[in-house]
Amino acid sequence: MPAPKSEWDEERREKDQMPVEADDVNALSLSMGKQAASYLGASSVKVALTVMLQIQPQLQILLAAQSSPDASSDENARINKIPLFRAASRSTKAKPPIPWTYKGQALVDAYFKRVHILTPMLDESSFRKYYNEGRRCDAPWLSLLNMVFATSSIMSTPSSNLSHIKYYNQAIEHVHLSAFGSSHIETIQALALLGGYYLHYINRPNMANAIIGAILRMATALGLHREPPPEEQFDAAVIETRRRTWWTLFCLDTWGTTTLGRPSFGRWGPAINVQPPKLVTEQEESDSAQYAGIMPLLENIKFCKIATKVQDMLAVTPLLKTEDRSHLDGLLVEWFNNLPWLLRSTEPCVEPLHLSRCIMIWRYWNLRMLLYRPVLLTLACKAQLPIEEQDVVAVENCLNAAREIIDSVSKGWTRQQMSGWNAVWFLYQAAMIPLVAILWQPDNPSVVHWRAQIESILELFEAMQDWSLTARRSRDVVSRLLEASSQISNATSGTDPHNPSLQRGGPSGEHWDIVDMLDQDWPWNMEVDGLAWGQQIPLLEEDNDAGSYSVDDGSMGVDYLSLATAETDALSQPPQPPP
Numbered sequence: 001m002p003a004p005k006s007e008w009d010e011e012r013r014e015k016d017q018m019p020v021e022a023d024d025v026n027a028l029s030l031s032m033g034k035q036a037a038s039y040l041g042a043s044s045v046k047v048a049l050t051v052m053l054q055i056q057p058q059l060q061i062l063l064a065a066q067s068s069p070d071a072s073s074d075e076n077a078r079i080n081k082i083p084l085f086r087a088a089s090r091s092t093k094a095k096p097p098i099p100w101t102y103k104g105q106a107l108v109d110a111y112f113k114r115v116h117i118l119t120p121m122l123d124e125s126s127f128r129k130y131y132n133e134g135r136r137c138d139a140p141w142l143s144l145l146n147m148v149f150a151t152s153s154i155m156s157t158p159s160s161n162l163s164h165i166k167y168y169n170q171a172i173e174h175v176h177l178s179a180f181g182s183s184h185i186e187t188i189q190a191l192a193l194l195g196g197y198y199l200h201y202i203n204r205p206n207m208a209n210a211i212i213g214a215i216l217r218m219a220t221a222l223g224l225h226r227e228p229p230p231e232e233q234f235d236a237a238v239i240e241t242r243r244r245t246w247w248t249l250f251c252l253d254t255w256g257t258t259t260l261g262r263p264s265f266g267r268w269g270p271a272i273n274v275q276p277p278k279l280v281t282e283q284e285e286s287d288s289a290q291y292a293g294i295m296p297l298l299e300n301i302k303f304c305k306i307a308t309k310v311q312d313m314l315a316v317t318p319l320l321k322t323e324d325r326s327h328l329d330g331l332l333v334e335w336f337n338n339l340p341w342l343l344r345s346t347e348p349c350v351e352p353l354h355l356s357r358c359i360m361i362w363r364y365w366n367l368r369m370l371l372y373r374p375v376l377l378t379l380a381c382k383a384q385l386p387i388e389e390q391d392v393v394a395v396e397n398c399l400n401a402a403r404e405i406i407d408s409v410s411k412g413w414t415r416q417q418m419s420g421w422n423a424v425w426f427l428y429q430a431a432m433i434p435l436v437a438i439l440w441q442p443d444n445p446s447v448v449h450w451r452a453q454i455e456s457i458l459e460l461f462e463a464m465q466d467w468s469l470t471a472r473r474s475r476d477v478v479s480r481l482l483e484a485s486s487q488i489s490n491a492t493s494g495t496d497p498h499n500p501s502l503q504r505g506g507p508s509g510e511h512w513d514i515v516d517m518l519d520q521d522w523p524w525n526m527e528v529d530g531l532a533w534g535q536q537i538p539l540l541e542e543d544n545d546a547g548s549y550s551v552d553d554g555s556m557g558v559d560y561l562s563l564a565t566a567e568t569d570a571l572s573q574p575p576q577p578p579p
Contacts (some may be wrong), residue, residue: 015270041261043370048432051377055439061485097137110156117352121248136508139174140186146171147193157416163409191215196252212253225272256303264308296356306331318374322390358412362426369401402433420467426476442489533564
């Protein structure tokens with residue numbers, strides 16, 4: 001819970017020295033100050049880090065000691081001031097249409113290959129028709145087309161490419177405040193790409209969350225949440241676009257907030273009767289291809305309905321009753337067991353289908369891990385208290401789910417950013433489980449396996465650096481925690497166990513559970529989004545490329561705009577603030 005006078009500002013990098021990856025959601029920069037934090041619940045990464053510090057308070061000292069006292073001058077030179085995100089002011093000046101180009105065509109093709117498969121809200125045939133004609137110059141179309149270009153540019157290039165900034169700036173020229181009163185579905189779709197993907201990518205998770213919430217309200221104003229009455233005549237393609245847009249928003253909101261511990265605020269309920277997407281055509285020869293294209297969304301809708309139940313229950317209390325937790329887990333397992341063969345198979349397939357089914361499976365194991373994680377964290381905080389049999393099973397399920405994530409990512413990730421962005425985020429979350437386990441039970445025979453899992457994660461982070469902005473920083477954070485845990489283990493084995501400096505638990509030796517920790521003021525001055533507990537830790541060294549990145553499907557973005565270096569000059573015009 002943020003402090004009463006908390007004023008989290010995602011632009012505070014303008015005045016505070018912070019790593020470019022810093023935000024108050026993902027804890028990649030290791031900051032947990034309550035004076036600059038938004039509300040986060042038990043399923044957030046910060047809670048796992050807080051538990052590690054509660055188990056072993058000296059961890060903060062060891063982590064700080066590992067930081068180099070001098071940041072690289074080259075590193076400092078390449079990190080520019082971060083431009084603020086500003087919604088454009090209303091302008092009556094007419095904008096010219098965007099003509100067809102070969103580069104634009106390539107971006108459109110990449111969008112429908114790597115983004116549309118996950119969130120198929122656009123009608124592909126009409127979108128391509130409008131782009132090929134190059135005549136439309138209205139604000140909804142220009143904002144949507146530029147957001148398609150920006151998102152596609154990210155997903156089809158390595159992390160060092162900055163061309164998306166130009167398209168982003170062009171898109172927000174058409175996103176002024178009055179856009180939120182728009183009744184145009186293309187405005188909603190443009191904002192969905194902005195809040196569902198791009199703002200997470202440039203490390204604005206709270207702004208992204210707010211925009212998705214706003215456009216859900218905009219969608220209800222258009223009636224997208226309701227199925228049209230059968231007596232009203234609508235074009236079949238229009239009805240399908242409305243359905244796909246609503247369910248895409250539903251999924252984006254679920255994916256973006258599942259790991260924040262915030263309630264869903266009724267994104268799903270009895271007042272929403274819109275039907276799932278359907279095939280528009282009845283032609284038998286095209287049914288197979290169309291079904292393969294829409295199938296991931298159909299299954300993601302089912303998954304997100306279960307995830308909404310999990311999210312809402314964890315928002316009430318992280319320590320669910322055993323029967324409630326088993327019921328929710330049973331729903332997830334049943335969903336997984338009933339997946340179509342194409343989505344469960346590991347057989348080679350076309351890239352879009354491979355991408356969608358991999359990310360779907362990673363989300364499945366991640367949610368099962370988060371469902372059981374509060375038990376692990378609470379037991380770790382309670383140290384030597386008796387453990388009941390159902391809690392032992394819950395911990396085993398949590399550890400197994402983390403292991404499954406690592407195994408699935410290592411086998412399924414590919415060298416492109418949509419895959420790398422998601423893979424790094426899910427690996428980063430999974431790494432917290434064996435790290436907590438090592439700090440909790442350093443003498444457990446399974447420690448060797450837990451360390452091996454973390455080493456595998458570090459190797460994957462190394463391989464993903466060109467395909468995820470946060471891979472380098474994630475690797476550094478996890479390796480620091482692993483090294484610190486080794487030092488603590490060695491010190492404990494050779495030190496008097498009655499030495500209070502090595503006893504587990506919070507100050508004064510008390511043991512808190514996870515509910516206590518969510519409600520109490522933490523006793524340290526921690527900035528675990530800067531790893532600065534009363535001191536400023538230098539930025540980590542990164543390579544000389546113009547970036548490294550994140551998905552968040554849960555929202556793990558890097559402030560990519562801060563990395564606009566020499567490559568930005570290669571753009572036809574450097575990014576300018578909107579009018």
